[in-house]
Amino acid sequence: MRAVRGLWRWRGNPLRRTTDLVEAWLALVALVLVLVVAPLIGAAVGAATEGALQRSVREQRHTRHEVVATVVRRLNRSPLDPDPETATARDAHSHVLANWAGPDGTAHHGAVLADLEQPRPGDHFTLWTDSHGHLVARPLDTLTATTHAVLAGFGSAAAAAGLVEGGRRLLVWRMVRRRYARLDRAWEKAGPDWGRTGTGA
Incomplete structure (x- = not known):
């Protein structure tokens, strides 16, 4: 104007x-x-x-798969882990040793982050993997x-x-x-x- x-x-x-x-x-x-x-x-x-x-x-929906993993045991907290008293919901993950099977049927074993506050041996949680069972990030949503x-x-x-x-x-x-x-x-x-x-x- x-x-x-x-x-x-x-x-x-x-x-x-x-x-x-x-x-x-x-x-x-x-x-x-x-x-x-x-x-x-x-x-x-x-x-x-x-x-x-x-x-x-x-593309990610076709190439990434949600699989169920089983806790073998909880791993010691890393010094880099967030303080439990100040952690947000996003930080509420535990380091565990787990077993899971890939979509192609291959068995996998390794240290992962589980969305469990108090993981115990035998507890189940979900992971995202590629077609061969290797860990990948959660796919992007619409x-x-x-x-x-x-x-x-x-x-x-x-x-x-x-x-x-x-x-x-x-x-x-x-x-x-x-x-x-x-x-x-x-x-x-x-x-x-x-x-x-x-x-x-």
Whole structure:
């Protein structure tokens, strides 16, 4: 709105300089870019990210399998384990030695993190493995993928808007510097007597 008012104000003003008009047009163009182009960039990036992440979700659902593991024994706490008094629900895992069978029927044995607070030998818990029974991370779910895509879209739109505004400010700063340089040259031409030379004053 300020950009439109600026253009209207300088439209027929006899004191208007070329830089004033350029500055008002820059503000208007920046406003249009921020309100129209930045959201379009955000939507495009969000859609592209959503497509890539949803493909990843489908691929992980086919290649990762949830299997049941059996606790053999609990392992001693590592010094890197979180303090039980300050641990969050996400940290409520125990180091255990466990047995499990992969989707291909192969037997596996090793130290893993179990989502059990007090694991005892014979307790069961679930793990995620690949087709050969090797441990992998839990597959990405659809909601998380969509959330990441939305955040990527908003981030891209904000970054685009910031670049536009930063570019506008940089151009205005350079115009102001040039304006002051021209003003300094004009004062130098006027001389130390402020333009009264030869007037007999």
